[in-house]
Amino acid sequence: MLWPYLYAAPAVGAMAFAFGFPLVQVVRDSFYAGSFDSPIWVGLDNYRGVLADPAFRESLLNNMKLLLTVPVMLGLGLAIALVLNDRIRGGRHYQAIVFLPYVLPATAIGIAFSFVLQENGVLNTALRKAHLGVLAQDWLGNSHLAIGSVGALVVWQQLGFAVVVFTAALLALPPETAEAARIDGAGWWQLQLRVLVPQIRPIIELLTVIQVITVISWVFNYVYVLTSGGPGYSSSVMELYIWRSFSNGSNGTAASVAVMLLGMAGVLIGLSLWVRRQAIAG
Amino acid sequence: MRTTARHGLVRLLSQHAFLLIICLSALYPLWFIASTAIRSNAAYQLDPTGFPRHPTLGALRTILFHQPLPRWMWNSFLVTVSSVAVSTFVALLAAYAAVFGRFRGHRIFLSTSVALMIVPPVTLLIPMFVFMVNAGIVNHLQSVIIFYTGLLIPFAVFFMTGFFRTIPQELIEAAASEGAGPFTVFRRIVLPLSGAASFTLIVVQAIWVWNELLIALVFLQNESSRTLMSGLAQFQGRFVTNEPLVLSGALISILPVVVLYLSGQRFFVRGLTAGIGK
Numbered sequence: 001m002l003w004p005y006l007y008a009a010p011a012v013g014a015m016a017f018a019f020g021f022p023l024v025q026v027v028r029d030s031f032y033a034g035s036f037d038s039p040i041w042v043g044l045d046n047y048r049g050v051l052a053d054p055a056f057r058e059s060l061l062n063n064m065k066l067l068l069t070v071p072v073m074l075g076l077g078l079a080i081a082l083v084l085n086d087r088i089r090g091g092r093h094y095q096a097i098v099f100l101p102y103v104l105p106a107t108a109i110g111i112a113f114s115f116v117l118q119e120n121g122v123l124n125t126a127l128r129k130a131h132l133g134v135l136a137q138d139w140l141g142n143s144h145l146a147i148g149s150v151g152a153l154v155v156w157q158q159l160g161f162a163v164v165v166f167t168a169a170l171l172a173l174p175p176e177t178a179e180a181a182r183i184d185g186a187g188w189w190q191l192q193l194r195v196l197v198p199q200i201r202p203i204i205e206l207l208t209v210i211q212v213i214t215v216i217s218w219v220f221n222y223v224y225v226l227t228s229g230g231p232g233y234s235s236s237v238m239e240l241y242i243w244r245s246f247s248n249g250s251n252g253t254a255a256s257v258a259v260m261l262l263g264m265a266g267v268l269i270g271l272s273l274w275v276r277r278q279a280i281a282g
Numbered sequence: 283m284r285t286t287a288r289h290g291l292v293r294l295l296s297q298h299a300f301l302l303i304i305c306l307s308a309l310y311p312l313w314f315i316a317s318t319a320i321r322s323n324a325a326y327q328l329d330p331t332g333f334p335r336h337p338t339l340g341a342l343r344t345i346l347f348h349q350p351l352p353r354w355m356w357n358s359f360l361v362t363v364s365s366v367a368v369s370t371f372v373a374l375l376a377a378y379a380a381v382f383g384r385f386r387g388h389r390i391f392l393s394t395s396v397a398l399m400i401v402p403p404v405t406l407l408i409p410m411f412v413f414m415v416n417a418g419i420v421n422h423l424q425s426v427i428i429f430y431t432g433l434l435i436p437f438a439v440f441f442m443t444g445f446f447r448t449i450p451q452e453l454i455e456a457a458a459s460e461g462a463g464p465f466t467v468f469r470r471i472v473l474p475l476s477g478a479a480s481f482t483l484i485v486v487q488a489i490w491v492w493n494e495l496l497i498a499l500v501f502l503q504n505e506s507s508r509t510l511m512s513g514l515a516q517f518q519g520r521f522v523t524n525e526p527l528v529l530s531g532a533l534i535s536i537l538p539v540v541v542l543y544l545s546g547q548r549f550f551v552r553g554l555t556a557g558i559g560k
Contacts, residue, residue, distance in 0.1 A: 018432020
């Protein structure tokens, strides 16, 4: 049979073009410096330069700091899903509202957050009105707080995703186990933590891996509109570092960071495929 | 007995209170965007937390009639429709071939798709940009359409194979044994069954393209070729002291998504969580 090959060919071709070609090319670019018209072979110099650059280290560290959003988001998401799972009245409406932020454009939402969080923005004005002026901070301009503000935005937007995934997983559980535990006299908390949560553990693990990939490699949008990586590089992330280097014409530098990011993502993607297999098998 | 009833009531109330707080924080930024977009800049600067007591359409009018925003919306619309249409069609064919044609290497093809779903686009950006420069289409919508189409395909293939596997193989075999060719089977049997699944896929992809910023920012750098998201990012820097104006742009970019969400919420939920499901 020939037709399946013909039918699959456009997809294979498109994937080769959009993924295969740039993945190979970016690795090559990372060993060269200068403009794309007259590249100069520099071996590993781009990598050495990047690793010695404090701005890169700061960006990498910020990606690591954003990892803290993962437990916050999953914990909160799980709590909401468990409450919704109690067949609470209006549960569907609650879920619809909680999921809404996840579909909205991060650019528009990020701009709104930047107005809320800026020095004389809504949050500080509200705090001062409530005589809590001591709590007012320069949420975006203070180099210690800026990445935390980015994290808050990430949690705000992605929380609904965790809620929906967990709700679906809880709904798919056989009701008998929970029923048996209830008959055995298990309290509400016991039921949640000892019976329900362990059963959806594979899904929790899979979502953890997915969210780790997200905060390592998919947060450009949030950072760009909220702080542009500032002040200085204090809230920059690897993606933003790539973008800045590339905009300055340091193509080799940008490519070498892209390769490192790809390496990290690759490990995580491998992990996710493995966890996914476990989740489906379980 | 009475204490357990009271316990139940306390738990019920605290559960609702908890969910209400979560929902209010989910909705607050939307309220902030919508309520600020209808205030005058003077009123906003005087008190950013205030209620829109004297609503005005001034900012919305400015942004729609004296700024390039309608052009950017049109660009976003064109980019979204073309890349989603092409990627959906290409993925439908490939998924059909992988599930019912079972060509050699279809397993590798499918696991490659799953792996590519999570490749960060920023790592592909630089070679792609150089390619677009050489092809002479930087600052033309084609450049992002081509790239988006390619980026969408792995998820689309993954999603449609998942759905096609639920179609009984006998149905296809019966039609084929009656002499129907593969394209006839595809058009007469598979496509009509895939309505809801295709629609879900289209919604998810459309949202992704509509919301994308990084690639649009790099590939489309002149005023008339921007998409809505990269245009908004420009507004943010250009009108730093006119929040109502910038937020009315944000409001306009959000509205189509919210309308689509309200009209077909289940499609969103099903499609966007598909990467996780079984």
